[in-house]
Structure formats: C-alpha cells, structure tokens
Amino acid sequence: MSRLVPPGQPFDDLFAGFAHRAWRFETQPSYHVDAEQQALQRYLDTGELDVSYLAGWLDGVRTATRQGKSYARVRVLTEPLTDYLRFEMAIAPYNTAAGEDIRVLSAPQARELALPDYDYWLFDDKRLAVMHFGPAGLRHAEVITDPAVVDEHRRWQDSAIRHASTLEDYRILVDR
Incomplete structure (x- = not known):
C-alpha cells in the first residue's frame, strides 16, 4: 500500500507520527528548497552562514531527541562537492548540535554498495517515504508500508550506516 503526500504541512506531518527513529538517505547533488535559497546564495557569495531558516527544523529535532x-x-557526496553540498556540509554542525547523527558516503561508495539513487525517509523501520523531486524541489513523497519494500530499504539503511563515515571523520579527511 502506498499514498502520495504533497510538500508542506502534509509532508511535515510525517515527522509528528514517528515514535522512535526518523532516518534519511540523501542522494541528490543539489536540492531546491525555497526557504534556503537566500542563505545558500549568501554562503556562496561571502562564505557566511545564516541558518535562521532552519530554526523550526532544529527546534523539532531538539524536542524529539x-x-x-x-x-x-x-x-x-559527489567528488568534488557541488556548491550545494558544500553549503549542506557547512550547516551540518548545526544539525548535529541539535541532535541529528549525520554520516556521509561518497557517490562511488554508494554505487559500489548498490544503494538506491533516490532519497527516502524511514520512520521507525516500518514506514517509508520515497521522495520525488522536480526542478522546483520536492514534488511529493510516496509513503509505503508494504513490509517487503520497507525491509529492502532497511537493509540499504544498514549497509549505508555500516560503510558511512561520521561527520567528524569526514571533516578530518577533508582538512588534510
């Protein structure tokens, strides 16, 4: 069984419904998120970070944790990083300070592990939200509860976590 969930409040409501764990696999070299466009451009132009657009997300993570x-x-992560991924990695410490565990894999590693080339959220290892993007950002999420499909994504999750570097280890490698 699956259902389509549009962006905005219906998508945000997915995060209100998990009991233990929300886990994401991110594969895109760039995302179009209206709320972060100004902060992204400022970062690219000046190197300065403005994470005020993330306040609601970070508060939600803190509360949940x-x-x-x-x-x-x-x-x-692509090699080399896209401008967008450089921005994402620059703001990642704010996410981790709020309580997120962010790990990274290189694109070649992900391909070698035969991981999917699309983004998804896995909630409580029971509910899957496959994200579908268009040029203007998230078009919708396909929420799936079929146990066989969820199990396949859970196996990918396990593989990704097992092979990924922590954010701290990644930063050490980059700073060399």
Whole structure:
C-alpha cells in the first residue's frame, strides 16, 4: 500500500507520527528548497552562514531527541562537492548540535554498495517515504508500508550506516 503526500504541512506531518527513529538517505547533488535559497546564495557569495531558516527544523529535532527519539541520515557526496553540498556540509554542525547523527558516503561508495539513487525517509523501520523531486524541489513523497519494500530499504539503511563515515571523520579527511 502506498499514498502520495504533497510538500508542506502534509509532508511535515510525517515527522509528528514517528515514535522512535526518523532516518534519511540523501542522494541528490543539489536540492531546491525555497526557504534556503537566500542563505545558500549568501554562503556562496561571502562564505557566511545564516541558518535562521532552519530554526523550526532544529527546534523539532531538539524536542524529539529530548523525548528519546532519534534523527539520523546518511548523505551521499559527489567528488568534488557541488556548491550545494558544500553549503549542506557547512550547516551540518548545526544539525548535529541539535541532535541529528549525520554520516556521509561518497557517490562511488554508494554505487559500489548498490544503494538506491533516490532519497527516502524511514520512520521507525516500518514506514517509508520515497521522495520525488522536480526542478522546483520536492514534488511529493510516496509513503509505503508494504513490509517487503520497507525491509529492502532497511537493509540499504544498514549497509549505508555500516560503510558511512561520521561527520567528524569526514571533516578530518577533508582538512588534510
């Protein structure tokens, strides 16, 4: 069984419905998110970070983690990084300070592991939200609860986590 969930509040409501863990696999070299366009351009122009657009997300992560829930993700990185991924990696410490566990894989590693080339969220290892993007950003998420499909994505999740570097290890490698 699956259903399509549009961006905005219907998509945001997916995060209100998990009990223990929200985990994301990120594969895109660039995302179009209206709320972050100004901060992205400022970063590209000046190197300065303005994460005020993230305040609601970070507050939600802090609240959830205080309740014993977890947020985690594995981000697939191009080599070299796209401008957008440089921006994402620059703001990642704010996410981790709020309580997210962010890990990274290189695009060649992800291909070698036969991981999917699309983004998804896995909630409580029971509910999958496959994200579908267009030129203007998120078009919709396909929410799937079929146990066989969810299990396949959980196996990919396990593989991605097992092979990913922590954000700290990644930063050490980059700074060499």
